[in-house]
Amino acid sequence: MDKNRFFFEHYGLTERDLERYLAAALSAGGEYADLYFEYLSSTSLMVDESMVKSASQGISAGCGIRVIAGERTGYAYTDDLSPERILHAARTAALIASGPAKTPTIGFQKRPARSLYPVTLPSVDAEITAKVELVMRADQAARAYDPRIKEVRASYADELRNILIVGSDGTFAEDSQPLARMNVGCIAKTDGNSARGSAGGGGRVALDFFFGEKTPEYFAKESARQAILQLDAREAPAGEMEVVLGPGWPGVLLHEAVGHGLEADFNRKQTSAFAGLVGKRVASEKCTVVDNGTMPWRRGSLNVDDEGQPTQSTVLIEKGVLKGYLSDKLSAKLMGISDTGNGRRESYEHIPMPRMTNTYMLAGQDDPHDIVRSVKRGVYAVNFGGGQVDITNGKFVFSASEAYLIEDGRITAPIKGATLIGNGPDVLTRVSMVGNDLKLDEGVGTCGKDGQAVPVGVGIPTLKVDRLTVGGTAKKDTGGFMQ
Amino acid sequence: MHSTELEAQDSKLRTDLRDLAQDIVRRAMNRGATASECVIRDGDEFSTLVRLGQVETLKESGSKAIGVRVFNGKRAASTYSSDFSRESLDRMLTSALDLSRITSEDPYAGIPEPEQLGSIRGDLDLYSADVYSLPGQERIAYARRAEKAALDYDPRIKNSEGGSFDAATGHKILANSHGFVGEYRRSYCSVAAVPIAQSENGAMQRDYWFSVARSLSRLESPEHVGKVAAQRTLRRLGxxxxxxxxxxxxxxxxxxxxxxxxxxxxxxxxxxxxxxxxxxxxxxxxxxxxxxxxxxxxxxxxxxxxxxxxxxxxxxxxxxxxxxxxxxxxxxxxxxxxxxxxxxxxxxxxxxxxxxxxxxxxxxxxxxxxxxxxxxxxxxxxxxxxxxxxxxxxxxxxxxxxxxxxxxxxxxxxxxxxxxxxxxxxxxxxxxxxxxxxxxxxxxxxxxxxxxxxxxxxxxxx
Structure with a gap:
C-alpha cells in the first residue's frame, strides 16, 4: 500500500468527502478551515530487574477540525471517522464564526513529497523479538559496566504516525512519520551512597538504527558511566560564575533561553520578552541560531508541519541580531510574516501552534580546549535533564545532570546536579567563545507547551557564557566556592 | 433533586460500556489468558479562551478509548485502541495475547486477589451535570469576566494571555477476570486568568490564578479569580x-x-x-x-x-x-x-x-x-x-x-x-x-x- 494513500485506502475517504467536510466547517463563515486526520500506532517495552515486565501496543486515530475566523479559532475532534461524526465535529467547530457560508477552494494542491525519513520497514511493524533483544542487551551492558550498577531500567518505544491534512485553501499533505527511542536508567550504589544515570536516543529511524549506528550497549554504557561518576560528585557551587557548556544536548539552553520566546504566537500577543526586538542585537556576534525542520532522520524533523506546510531552516539569530520568529498559519497571517512551517500539535485532539523543530547554534572558531583553559573558576556542564522558561519575563532554567568544576583552566571534580538560571534576552550577549564542535543531541527531547508534547532536537558547539547563576548548595567552608 | 435523572443517565451508560468491558475480559479468557483486565475511558471536554475581550479559541469534543491487560501465567502484556469497531477490538485482543508470550515470567505479576476487590459505597459527589449547564455565550462570559476583572484591577495590567473557562466529564469502567466490574463518572470545571503587568521601564511580568471545582455551583466567581490573578502579577513588578x-x-x-x-x-x-x-x-x-x-x-x-x-x-x-x-x-x-x-x-x-x-x-x-x-x-x-x-x-x-x-x-x-x-x-x-x-x-x-x-x-x- 502506498503509505501516502493511507486514509483513502484504510477508511475509504474520497476527495469529495474532504470537500464536503470542509464545506460543513465553513458553513457559518470564517476564512479558513482544515482537517487533520491521524492514525498513530505505537509499541513500548520495558525491562526492569532483567525481566521484560511490560509490553504494550496500541492505536489511536481521529480527526481534528479547525475553523479560523479573524483571530478566533474553533476546534472539534472525533475519534470516530465515520462521515456523520466528522460532519458533526465540523459543524461544532464552525460555531466560532457567524456569517454567510464560505465555499472552500475546489481541488487540492498536492506538492511533491519530501522524504527526510525514508524507512522501508517502519519499526512499529518490525518483529517484536528484535525489540526485546534491544532492551535485554541494554540491561546486560549496563550491569556489566561496573558491579556498583545495581538497578537498570531500559525501555524501547516506537510509533508510526500517519497524517493527512487538507485545508480550504487547497492545502493537501500526507506524511508517514516514524519515531523510535531507547532509554536506559541506572542506579549505582555503594555503602551509604547512591546515584543515578540516564541516557537514550533515537530519531525518525527504523529499527536497524539500534543495531548499527547507536546500539543498546552505547546507551547503557553512557547511562552507567554517569551513575558511577555521580557517586563521587561534590556539592555544586552557588551564585554567578563562568559556565562552559559542552556540545550537543546542553543546547537545551537555546531552546529555553531564546527558542520559546521567538515563537510567533507570543510575539503577536506581545507577551514575550523578545517582542519587538527583530533587527536588534540579542546575542554576541559569535552567535547564529537556526531552527531546522529538514534534517534527515532527526527526532525534531518533519516533511510537513501539522498544518501541511513544508518545514524549512529558519535563521532566528544571525551574528547576534534577531532575524525573525517561528510561525504557523494563523500567526503568519495575522502578523503579515511568512509561514516558517512550525505549526505543530500533539495529536488530532489539539490545536496547532508555533513550535520548534531542531534548534541549534552554528559552529564557531574556538578550540573547545581553549574555551575550558580560558576559565579560571567556573562550571563545565555537559549533560542536562531539562529546562523551562517564563517567556514573559524571559527567565529560564536548565538543569545540569553531569557537570564539573573548572579550576585554573582545568576540568577537576564532578559536581552534583544543579539548576542554572538566566535571562533569555541577554544570556547570549554574554557568550564570549563558540567552539568549532557543533553537535546535535542523541534524539531524546520532548517539548511541552500549553499541555502539548512534541518531539524536538537541540544542539550547540562548546560555548562559554561569561556569567550565569548556578544553583548549587556549597558553602564557602565546605569545599565549593561562592562569589 | 436531580439524582433520579442522573441515575437514569448512569444506568444507560452502564449497560453499554460495562458490558463491553466484561465481554472483552471474557473473550481474553476464552482465548487462553489466565487472567485479564479491561479499562474503558470515555470523556467530553469544553474549553474557551478569551483574550483582550475577544474569543480566541473554542474547543468542544469527546473521545473514548479501551485498553486490555492479559496474563499468560506470570507474563503480562497490554494493548489499547481508540477504535471500537469489532475488527479493531479483535486485533487489540490478538496483539495482547501475542505480546504476553514474549514478556518475562515475573513471580509477582498478577491482578489482585478476589477478596481484595470492591468499591466504597455512598455518594462520593464526584459528578455534577451542571458543569455543562451554561449556555455557550455564558461559558464565554465566564472567561471574559475573569480576564476583565484582572485588566480592570490596575492600570499597570496592560496585557493578558487571557481568561479561560474549561469543563470536562470523564467516565471510567474497569472489569477483570475475578468478576469485578465497576464504574464511575467525574466532572470538573475551572476558570482562570493570566494577566500581564508592565512596569515603567517596560519589563513585563505574568502570573495567574484559577478556581477549580467538580460543580459549577462551587466555582469561585470569575471576578474573584481575575482580581487575585492581578494581585499576584502586580507584586512581581520590579x-x-x-x-x-x-x-x-x-x-x-x-x-x-x-x-x-x-x-x-x-x-x-x-x-x-x-x-x-x-x-x-x-x-x-x-x-x-x-x-x-x-x-x-x-x-x-x-x-x-x-x-x-x-x-x-x-x-x-x-x-x-x-x-x-x-x-x-x-x-x-x-x-x-x-x-x-x-x-x-x-x-x-x-x-x-x-x-x-x-x-x-x-x-x-x-x-x-x-x-x-x-x-x-x-x-x-x-x-x-x-x-x-x-x-x-x-x-x-x-x-x-x-x-x-x-x-x-x-x-x-x-x-x-x-x-x-x-x-x-x-x-x-x-x-x-x-x-x-x-x-x-x-x-x-x-x-x-x-x-x-x-x-x-x-x-x-x-
Whole structure:
C-alpha cells in the first residue's frame, strides 16, 4: 500500500468527502478551515530487574477540525471517522464564526513529497523479538559496566504516525512519520551512597538504527558511566560564575533561553520578552541560531508541519541580531510574516501552534580546549535533564545532570546536579567563545507547551557564557566556592 | 433533586460500556489468558479562551478509548485502541495475547486477589451535570469576566494571555477476570486568568490564578479569580536578583505541594523496591520534622483525588503516610506491595496501557495553627517563593535545585520581589527542616498543602 494513500485506502475517504467536510466547517463563515486526520500506532517495552515486565501496543486515530475566523479559532475532534461524526465535529467547530457560508477552494494542491525519513520497514511493524533483544542487551551492558550498577531500567518505544491534512485553501499533505527511542536508567550504589544515570536516543529511524549506528550497549554504557561518576560528585557551587557548556544536548539552553520566546504566537500577543526586538542585537556576534525542520532522520524533523506546510531552516539569530520568529498559519497571517512551517500539535485532539523543530547554534572558531583553559573558576556542564522558561519575563532554567568544576583552566571534580538560571534576552550577549564542535543531541527531547508534547532536537558547539547563576548548595567552608 | 435523572443517565451508560468491558475480559479468557483486565475511558471536554475581550479559541469534543491487560501465567502484556469497531477490538485482543508470550515470567505479576476487590459505597459527589449547564455565550462570559476583572484591577495590567473557562466529564469502567466490574463518572470545571503587568521601564511580568471545582455551583466567581490573578502579577513588578545567601524559605501553598509530591515520589512503592529513593527502607523512622503529618485519602466526598476504587479495582482508603515526622506507610499498588511483602494501599493508577502505576488520592499535609502572615512575621531575612522553574529534584540522592522567583522577606515583611534565583538543598534535610506549617490548607487539586517554612536552604543569586 502506498503509505501516502493511507486514509483513502484504510477508511475509504474520497476527495469529495474532504470537500464536503470542509464545506460543513465553513458553513457559518470564517476564512479558513482544515482537517487533520491521524492514525498513530505505537509499541513500548520495558525491562526492569532483567525481566521484560511490560509490553504494550496500541492505536489511536481521529480527526481534528479547525475553523479560523479573524483571530478566533474553533476546534472539534472525533475519534470516530465515520462521515456523520466528522460532519458533526465540523459543524461544532464552525460555531466560532457567524456569517454567510464560505465555499472552500475546489481541488487540492498536492506538492511533491519530501522524504527526510525514508524507512522501508517502519519499526512499529518490525518483529517484536528484535525489540526485546534491544532492551535485554541494554540491561546486560549496563550491569556489566561496573558491579556498583545495581538497578537498570531500559525501555524501547516506537510509533508510526500517519497524517493527512487538507485545508480550504487547497492545502493537501500526507506524511508517514516514524519515531523510535531507547532509554536506559541506572542506579549505582555503594555503602551509604547512591546515584543515578540516564541516557537514550533515537530519531525518525527504523529499527536497524539500534543495531548499527547507536546500539543498546552505547546507551547503557553512557547511562552507567554517569551513575558511577555521580557517586563521587561534590556539592555544586552557588551564585554567578563562568559556565562552559559542552556540545550537543546542553543546547537545551537555546531552546529555553531564546527558542520559546521567538515563537510567533507570543510575539503577536506581545507577551514575550523578545517582542519587538527583530533587527536588534540579542546575542554576541559569535552567535547564529537556526531552527531546522529538514534534517534527515532527526527526532525534531518533519516533511510537513501539522498544518501541511513544508518545514524549512529558519535563521532566528544571525551574528547576534534577531532575524525573525517561528510561525504557523494563523500567526503568519495575522502578523503579515511568512509561514516558517512550525505549526505543530500533539495529536488530532489539539490545536496547532508555533513550535520548534531542531534548534541549534552554528559552529564557531574556538578550540573547545581553549574555551575550558580560558576559565579560571567556573562550571563545565555537559549533560542536562531539562529546562523551562517564563517567556514573559524571559527567565529560564536548565538543569545540569553531569557537570564539573573548572579550576585554573582545568576540568577537576564532578559536581552534583544543579539548576542554572538566566535571562533569555541577554544570556547570549554574554557568550564570549563558540567552539568549532557543533553537535546535535542523541534524539531524546520532548517539548511541552500549553499541555502539548512534541518531539524536538537541540544542539550547540562548546560555548562559554561569561556569567550565569548556578544553583548549587556549597558553602564557602565546605569545599565549593561562592562569589 | 436531580439524582433520579442522573441515575437514569448512569444506568444507560452502564449497560453499554460495562458490558463491553466484561465481554472483552471474557473473550481474553476464552482465548487462553489466565487472567485479564479491561479499562474503558470515555470523556467530553469544553474549553474557551478569551483574550483582550475577544474569543480566541473554542474547543468542544469527546473521545473514548479501551485498553486490555492479559496474563499468560506470570507474563503480562497490554494493548489499547481508540477504535471500537469489532475488527479493531479483535486485533487489540490478538496483539495482547501475542505480546504476553514474549514478556518475562515475573513471580509477582498478577491482578489482585478476589477478596481484595470492591468499591466504597455512598455518594462520593464526584459528578455534577451542571458543569455543562451554561449556555455557550455564558461559558464565554465566564472567561471574559475573569480576564476583565484582572485588566480592570490596575492600570499597570496592560496585557493578558487571557481568561479561560474549561469543563470536562470523564467516565471510567474497569472489569477483570475475578468478576469485578465497576464504574464511575467525574466532572470538573475551572476558570482562570493570566494577566500581564508592565512596569515603567517596560519589563513585563505574568502570573495567574484559577478556581477549580467538580460543580459549577462551587466555582469561585470569575471576578474573584481575575482580581487575585492581578494581585499576584502586580507584586512581581520590579523584581531583582539578590546576593547568594543561606536563609529560611517560605513556600506558598501551591509550591508547597511540590514538596509533598517529592515525598510521594520517595515513598512510592516502585521507587522503594528498586532502592531508587533515599526513603526506601525508612518505614518506622523519622524522615521529617515532628510537626509533619501527611495523609492520603481516596475516599473524601467531592475530592479531586477521590474514586470508589483504584486502578486495579480495590476500594480506596485513607492511609497515614507520615505521622509526627515518622514514616508510617509507603504508597503502593498490588505489584509493589507484593514485592515488598506488604498490603496495597489502593493507590494503583491505570492508564490505557502498561502496568498500573501509583498515584495519589487526596494527598495532603495536615495544617498547623499559625497564619502565613505570622510565619513570615517571624523571619528576619528570607525568601517567600511563589514560582518554580524547572524540575531539579533527584530522589535517589535527595539533591534539590530549582529556579525560583518570589518575594524577599526582610524584618518580617514581604519587602520586594525577586527573580532569576535558585533554591537548593537536599530533600533529606529539607523534610527534617520543615519548621512551620500554616493553617491555610485548601484543595485546588488532588495534592494540597498549607504554607510551609523550610530552614537553611541556599538561595543562589548574584
Amino acid at each position: 523584581a531583582k536578583k539578590v546576593k547568594t545567601a543561606h536563609v529560611p524559605v517560605v513556600f506558598d501553598p501551591l509550591l508547597a505541594t511540590s514538596i509533598l509530591e517529592h515525598i510521594f515520589e520517595g515513598v512510592n512503592g516502585d521507587s522503594v523496591y528498586r532502592g531508587a529513593s533515599f526513603l526506601a527502607g525508612k518505614l518506622g523512622q523519622k524522615i521529617a520534622s515532628q510537626n509533619v503529618t501527611v495523609i492520603d485519602d481516596g475516599t473524601m466526598p467531592g475530592g479531586f483525588g477521590t474514586a470508589p476504587f483504584d486502578g486495579e479495582g480495590i476500594p480506596t482508603r485513607r492511609t497515614l503516610v507520615i505521622e509526627n515526622g515518622v514514616l508510617k506507610s509507603y504508597v503502593l499498588n498490588t505489584y509493589t506491595a507484593k514485592k515488598l511483602g506488604l498490603q496495597t494501599t489502593a493507590n494503583a493508577s491505570r492508564g490505557l496501557a502498561g502496568t498500573p502505576g501509583i498515584g495519589p488520592g487526596n494527598y495532603f499535609l495536615q495544617p498547623g495553627t499559625k497564619t502565613p502572615q505570622q510565619i513570615i512575621g517571624e523571619i528576619k531575612e528570607g525568601l517567600y517563593v511563589t514560582e518554580f522553574l524547572g524540575h531539579g529534584a533527584n530522589l535517589v540522592t535527595g539533591d534539590y535545585s530549582r529556579g525560583a522567583s518570589g518575594l524577599w522577606i526582610y524584618g518580617g515583611e514581604l519587602a520586594f520581589p525577586v527573580e532569576e534565583i535558585t533554591v537548593a538543598g537536599n530533600l533529606k534535610d529539607m523534610f527534617l527542616n520543615i519548621s512551620e506549617i500554616a493553617n491555610d490548607l485548601e484543595f485546588r487539586g488532588a495534592v494540597a498543602s498549607p504554607t510551609v517554612r523550610i530552614d537553611d536552604l541556599t538561595v543562589g543569586g548574584e
